[in-house]
Amino acid sequence: MLNTGEMPDSGKAPAVDLNADLAEGARLTAGDLAVLASVTSASLACGFHAGSPEVMRDTASACVARGVAIGAHVSYRDREGFGRRAMAVPTAQLVRDLVDQWVTLAVQVDAVGGAVSFVKPHGALYHQMGTDPAAADAVVAAMVDVGAATLVAQAGTMVVERAREAGVRVVPEGFPDRAYLPDGRLASRAAPGALIEDPEEVGRRAVSLIRRGGVAAVDGTWTAVDAETLCIHGDSEGAADTARAVRAALDARGVAVRSFIVGQGIVGQGIVGQGIVGQGIVGQGIVGQGIVGQGTEGAPGT
Numbered sequence: 001m002l003n004t005g006e007m008p009d010s011g012k013a014p015a016v017d018l019n020a021d022l023a024e025g026a027r028l029t030a031g032d033l034a035v036l037a038s039v040t041s042a043s044l045a046c047g048f049h050a051g052s053p054e055v056m057r058d059t060a061s062a063c064v065a066r067g068v069a070i071g072a073h074v075s076y077r078d079r080e081g082f083g084r085r086a087m088a089v090p091t092a093q094l095v096r097d098l099v100d101q102w103v104t105l106a107v108q109v110d111a112v113g114g115a116v117s118f119v120k121p122h123g124a125l126y127h128q129m130g131t132d133p134a135a136a137d138a139v140v141a142a143m144v145d146v147g148a149a150t151l152v153a154q155a156g157t158m159v160v161e162r163a164r165e166a167g168v169r170v171v172p173e174g175f176p177d178r179a180y181l182p183d184g185r186l187a188s189r190a191a192p193g194a195l196i197e198d199p200e201e202v203g204r205r206a207v208s209l210i211r212r213g214g215v216a217a218v219d220g221t222w223t224a225v226d227a228e229t230l231c232i233h234g235d236s237e238g239a240a241d242t243a244r245a246v247r248a249a250l251d252a253r254g255v256a257v258r259s260f261i262v263g264q265g266i267v268g269q270g271i272v273g274q275g276i277v278g279q280g281i282v283g284q285g286i287v288g289q290g291i292v293g294q295g296t297e298g299a300p301g302t
Contacts, residue, residue: 049083
C-alpha cells in the first residue's frame with residue numbers, strides 16, 4: 001500500500017470478488033436479499049457483535065440458494081459497541097472466542113447444506129490484527145484450530161505474513177465505500193468524509209481500485225491498494241443500491257466479478273461435531289499469554 005503516484009488503467013480484463021458483511025440485524029431483510037443479488041461472497045456475523053442463530057441460518061440459506069460463498073465475520077464480544085471498540089482480551093481467551101464463533105456459524109450453515117469457507121474479522125479486531133501481533137496471532141491460531149484455509153485482510157498488514165507462514169491463504173481486501181489515508185490505512189469513521197455514501201461514487205472507486213490499482217486518498221494524493229475482493233458494508237444505509245451500483249460499474253468496465261473461493265464447501269464441512277475443533281493450537285501452549293488490544297482504542301472500524 002505505497003504511494004506510488006496515480007496509475008493509468010491497466011487495459012487488462014481483471015477479475016474481483018465482491019463481498020458484503022451480513023446477518024448483522026434482527027432478521028434477514030429484503031435489503032439483505034438485494035445485496036446478495038450483487039455479491040459473490042458474504043461474511044456473516046457470528047453473534048458476538050451482532051446477529052443470532054436464526055438470522056445466521058436464514059442468511060446462510062439465502063447464500064446457498066444464490067451460490068454466494070459464506071465466511072465467518074468474527075469479532076470481539078461487544079454487541080453494545082457493534083464490535084467497533086478496541087478491547088483488552090487475553091490472547092488465549094480471544095482464540096477461544098473466535099473458535100466458538102466459527103462453530104456457532106458452522107452449525108447454522110451446515111444445517112442448510114452450506115459450508116463456512118473463509119474468515120473475515122469485523123471492526124476493531126480487523127484493524128488490530130493488522131497492527132497488534134497478539135491479535136494477529138490469535139486470529140491465525142483460531143483459524144488453524146478449526147481448519148479455516150482463507151483469511152480476508154488488508155494487504156501489507158501484520159497478519160498477512162503470519163497467516164501465510166501458517167499455511168493460510170490471504171485474500172487482500174479493498175473498501176470502495178471508505179476513505180483512505182495516504183499510507184493506505186482507512187480513515188477513521190469519525191473523520192469527515194470517511195464514509196462514501198453516493199452509490200455512483202462508490203462504483204467509480206471500485207473500478208479505480210481494480211483497474212488502476214488504487215484510489216485518491218483524503219488529501220488528494222494517489223494511494224496504491226492491493227485488492228482481490230471489495231467490501232460492501234451491509235449495515236450501511238442504501239447498501240443494496242451501493243452493491244448494485246458497484247456491480248454495474250465493474251461490469252461496464254469489463255471487470256469479471258467472481259468468488260475467490262473455487263468450489264463451494266471446500267472448508268468447514270465435517271468440522272462441527274467430529275472432534276476437530278479444539279484439538280489444535282488452543283490449550284497447547286502455542287498461543288501467547290499476552291493481552292490483545294492494550295492501548296489501541298480508537299481503531300477506525302471497517
